[in-house]
Amino acid sequence: MIPVQKLTFKQQQLLVREAAIINAVHGLLARKGYDLMTMDEVAAEVGIAKASLYKHFASKESLAAAAMIHLIENTLAHVRALPPDMPAIDQLRGILRWALEIRLQGGLPMLPSDNKFLRESLLENPQYISRVMDLNELLAGLIEAARAAGELHQHLPVEVILLTIYARSCDPSVDYLKMMDVHDDEQIVEFMLATCFGGLSGMPQSV
Amino acid sequence: MIPVQKLTFKQQQLLVREAAIINAVHGLLARKGYDLMTMDEVAAEVGIAKASLYKHFASKESLAAAAMIHLIENTLAHVRALPPDMPAIDQLRGILRWALEIRLQGGLPMLPSDNKFLRESLLENPQYISRVMDLNELLAGLIEAARAAGELHQHLPVEVILLTIYARSCDPSVDYLKMMDVHDDEQIVEFMLATCFGGLSGMPQSV
DNA sequence: GTCTATACCATGATAGAC
DNA sequence: GTCTATCATGGTATAGAC
Numbered sequence: 282m283i284p285v286q287k288l289t290f291k292q293q294q295l296l297v298r299e300a301a302i303i304n305a306v307h308g309l310l311a312r313k314g315y316d317l318m319t320m321d322e323v324a325a326e327v328g329i330a331k332a333s334l335y336k337h338f339a340s341k342e343s344l345a346a347a348a349m350i351h352l353i354e355n356t357l358a359h360v361r362a363l364p365p366d367m368p369a370i371d372q373l374r375g376i377l378r379w380a381l382e383i384r385l386q387g388g389l390p391m392l393p394s395d396n397k398f399l400r401e402s403l404l405e406n407p408q409y410i411s412r413v414m415d416l417n418e419l420l421a422g423l424i425e426a427a428r429a430a431g432e433l434h435q436h437l438p439v440e441v442i443l444l445t446i447y448a449r450s451c452d453p454s455v456d457y458l459k460m461m462d463v464h465d466d467e468q469i470v471e472f473m474l475a476t477c478f479g480g481l482s483g484m485p486q487s488v
Numbered sequence: 489m490i491p492v493q494k495l496t497f498k499q500q501q502l503l504v505r506e507a508a509i510i511n512a513v514h515g516l517l518a519r520k521g522y523d524l525m526t527m528d529e530v531a532a533e534v535g536i537a538k539a540s541l542y543k544h545f546a547s548k549e550s551l552a553a554a555a556m557i558h559l560i561e562n563t564l565a566h567v568r569a570l571p572p573d574m575p576a577i578d579q580l581r582g583i584l585r586w587a588l589e590i591r592l593q594g595g596l597p598m599l600p601s602d603n604k605f606l607r608e609s610l611l612e613n614p615q616y617i618s619r620v621m622d623l624n625e626l627l628a629g630l631i632e633a634a635r636a637a638g639e640l641h642q643h644l645p646v647e648v649i650l651l652t653i654y655a656r657s658c659d660p661s662v663d664y665l666k667m668m669d670v671h672d673d674e675q676i677v678e679f680m681l682a683t684c685f686g687g688l689s690g691m692p693q694s695v
Numbered sequence: 696g697t698c699t700a701t702a703c704c705a706t707g708a709t710a711g712a713c
Numbered sequence: 714g715t716c717t718a719t720c721a722t723g724g725t726a727t728a729g730a731c
Contacts, residue, residue: 295696314604316523319724330698336725337696370689393599394660397521434682434690440668441679442688444661453601453658455650461647472648475641480687481649482577483641502714527707537716542708542714702727709720 294393299347300335306348311389315345317398342402346409352389353412356380360419369426370433373446374474376420378446381473385459385466390451417443449477506544506554509534513555518596522603530552547550549609553616558656560619563587567626576633577640580613580653581681587657588680592666592673624650656684 288296309318320341324331338344342369359379363372384390393400403409424442427433433442458469495503507627515525517524527548531538545551566586586606591597596599631649634640640649665676 295717317604321724329696330729331725332699333697339726341725392660397524432690433688434686437679437682437688438671440670441661441665441683444664445683445688448659448661451660452655454600454648454655457651458648463647464645472644475644475651476648476687477683478687478689479641480642480683480685480689481644481652482685482687483639498714528705536714538707539709539717540715548707634704698729698731700730702723702725702726705723706721707722708721710718711716712718713714713716 295337298327298329299376301333302337303348303351307352307389308387310345310348310395311384318345319342322431329354334484342399345399346403346406348389349393349403349407350406350412352391353409356391357416357419360416368432369423369430372423373420373427374478377446377449378470380476381455381470382466383450384450384455385469391453392447396450420446423475429454444478449473490654502544505534505536509541509544509551509556510555512654513551514559514596515594517552517555517602518591518594522606527551549606552606553610553613554597556600556610557596557613557619558617560616560623563598564619564623564626567623575639576630576637577685579630580627580634581685584653584656584684585677585681588677589673591657591662592676599654599658601658628655652684656680 302323302340306318309322309326313322318341320331320334322332323344325336338347353363360372360376364376367375380391393403420443421439424433424439428435428439428442452473454472455469458464458472461468464472511532512530513525515603516529516533518553520529525548527538527541530551534541541551545554567579567583570582574582600610602685627650628646631646635642635646635649658682662676662680665671665679666673672680
């Protein structure tokens with residue numbers, strides 16, 4: 282970590298601008314997806330020339346990667362900030378609720394479900410992978426705790442439960458339900474939580 | 489319907505070729521997705537020139553639409569062929585199992601989760617929509633029957649259950665589980681069925 | 696490091712001969 | 714209706730001046 286006072290004004294300006302770029306990318310990625318997002322649009326939204334973009338990020342791919350890394354870091358911070366004395370199952374439900382609420386407000390899902398190229402390039406990005414592994418570890422710990430407490434299915438492997446929670450954060454049902462416009466956002470979140478944890482078959486969960 | 493004997497040899501040949509085209513598109517769509525599938529590839533896989541492709545289908549969009557319509561018709565046929573005396577919940581589980589097995593063997597999911605453009609263009613295609621509505625009606629009937637039999641959550645709206653089943657057929661968890669390569673296809677299907685109907689929280693279903 | 700202008704390429708679509 | 718050859722568009726990336 283570089284001490285703050287050692288940052289020149291120019292360096293700070295650079296960081297601010299890069300933050301603005303990532304912010305714009307985050308919004309465009311959520312609205313249009315990776316393929317339909319063009320570098321022209323990014324430049325226009327930030328208010329700089331396209332060539333300047335390439336001074337900050339080497340490619341469209343690395344730009345998207347930076348945005349996804351930022352997203353994972355946000356998620357990590359949120360998970361770490363949860364009260365440790367809260368029951369693990371409630372923490373897990375809370376994390377999914379939080380992710381779904383962000384997505385319904387126009388944010389990105391945790392799992393990159395968008396584009397195969399992007400997915401593969403991210404899987405080769407060590408920065409991204411290391412953060413995803415951190416998050417995986419945290420969540421796996423919660424899953425094991427909740428399962429030990431009898432709150433999760435005893436015979437499902439941890440990785441299946443973990444993947445299921447990730448997958449719910451990018452579930453297309455949310456888009457279609459929103460499109461149908463008969464339930465409000467809060468109800469949609471409750472439906473997703475109910476179907477994810479309770480399942481379709483019953484188990485009288487709160488809904 | 490045109491009587492078979494009225495079809496000239498040329499007309500039959502045309503139908504065979506179009507079937508071959510749709511077949512190739514089906515495979516490419518499943519392997520690469522809509523965006524990454526190019527018309528050059530389609531032509532190459534069928535073994536005809538690209539320009540010939542455009543004699544059969546006006547655009548890439550209409551080509552994909554034809555493949556998706558074909559897929560829905562397959563699904564409709566499968567659902568209609570189910571024994572009517574089977575309990576509704578078993579029919580629903582069987583449909584999802586069937587869809588997942590096809591997908592694991594390299595087929596397409598029922599729900600077009602691939603591309604926003606494609607999704608929107610399909611929603612404006614009356615042929616596609618009418619078949620989807622037929623399928624929706626069939627499945628909604630099964631869902632209502634299963635719910636009346638106490639086999640499905642009483643407080644979830646039919647459309648939520650319907651969307652959830654569709655969404656499971658294109659769940660990215662399947663890809664990631666397959667990628668991890670620690671469970672075989674059959675196990676993956678069972679996990680998906682367990683998490684879909686039983687949920688993560690327990691409800692001692694078969695797994 | 697920012698800009699304008701442009702190279703370069705992939706790809707959807709078409710012309711025109713046979 | 715099939716082919717070869719070509720066009721047109723749009724989008725990533727870069728050159729070069731300031």
